[in-house]
Amino acid sequence: MQVVHTIADLRSALAGRGRPAFVPTMGNLHAGHMALVRQAKPLGEVLVASIFVNRLQFLPHEDFDSYPRTLQADCAQLEAQGCDIVFAPKESDLYPQPQTFTVHPDPALADILEGHFRPGFFTGVCTVVLKLFNAVFGTTGGGTAVFGKKDYQQRLVIERMVQQLALPITIVGAEIARAEGGLALSSRNGYLSAEQLEQARALSAALHSLAQAARQGQQPLPVLEAQTTQALNALGWQTDYLTVRLRDSLQSPAAEQLADTPLVALGAARLGSTRLIDNLEF
Template identity: 40%
Template sequence: MRRIDSIVELRGVIRAAKQSGKTVGFVPTMGYLHEGHLSLVDAARRDNDLVVVSIFVNPLQFGPNEDLDRYPRDLDRDSSLLEQRGCDVLFAPSVEEMYPRPMETMVEVTDLGRRLCGKTRLTHFRGVATVVSKLFHIVTPDRAYFGRKDGQQVAVIRRMVQDLNFPVEIVDVPTVREPDGLAMSSRNLYLTPEERPHATVLYRALQHAKERILAGERDGRTLANFVGEIVASEPMVKLDYAETVYLDDLKPADVLEGRVMIAVAAYVGKARLIDNLQLIIEGGTVREI
């Protein structure tokens, strides 16, 4: 595996690969990798000739009081994990390499970026869209891979790619979970041993919601309130939101039909956790995506 921190050097590697007819799969991450990230690498490895993974803790997507300074970092550990999974190129630029001067140009996906997590993380998705746009221009991948756990992020990136005509296929990969159902996240590191069992309430609430949907419930507001009440009732857990939305535009799904997502976010101690359930509902048929 080749480790690169220069945009110019990476572009040279990509150019040579494409000139020889190779396809490029790309996995953008912020590092401190877990099995969820590595499942994206596995998918990229299956689909492409060259696999590029970026590790960059992007300051643009952190708000003033968020965890930029304490976000977990261990580049040597991550590098070893990626090499074991068959990554070809690790791109690990510095902040100065990615942002050599203050940004005057930003990418904002307006409506989608202001829903769900965007209601409280006001500049988050502008930062996400901007850095992913930059990375797409640098890497020029054929396919890019994102985790389904970050359902809103996937929707934002898909819309950006469509609106700005990026020649890249967005591939979303199923959420990877711990044995007790907790969605894998780098921020799970913040959970204390006492808090950790309570964090599974997000997954449990979503599973209870799925049971009600299978039983015939189709009222989106009722389902969202149901999920929110379960999460809020758990000790040590503070509900941020629970909503039912259409998967493609993230608008409220008052009636559950078509491609829908039940999304939930909550604080457990210092950790802000998100999870979701994505379904295709057609009449009496319910299929999890």
């Protein structure tokens, strides 16, 4: 396995090796990331993973400086899964100049939910992902990129960007990897105490409860969302949102769509100082 740090070295390593399958990450890898790597492996002729903590998608009060950097351990895990190339640039490698050209996604999709509570987040995501796509696929004629469904809105935003910019890249969504009890695997789970890890299961339980109640349609959806939020907050959480949306647009469904339209329940909430997200398609 090769570990490279510059775009020039990445392109040199990719030369003549066919179409890549690509898994972008911010490092601090866990079993969920390894599931993405395993899914990506047969989708290309060379498997590339990136490790880069992207400053552009963190708000000033968020955990950019404290976000765990575990490159050596990450590379060991990736090598064990058969990764061919790890692209691990420094900030000065990926942003040698201030990144004044940025990608602004459609506000109708990107300024709601995560984008509402984290203004500018998806501009930072799209900008770095487009730059990574250009680095990985720019000389290979395209390929496949795998993103986890835990970041549900992020995947939709990136899919829309790829479609509208006519990028020769197929986006594959990988199912959420979960610990026993339903907790979605996340790098930020490492911030939780043993007691909080037990409590954290309540987020996925709340989404299941909300999805079931929405399908039954016995009360208006805003009432159900408010009740579920109140119940989660009563357990010591601080909820940003618990909501049901249409899968393809993340807009609120009409009452007549609750019975059989493809929907997704999404949640974001803080347990102590740790913010967790999760979702459930139904």
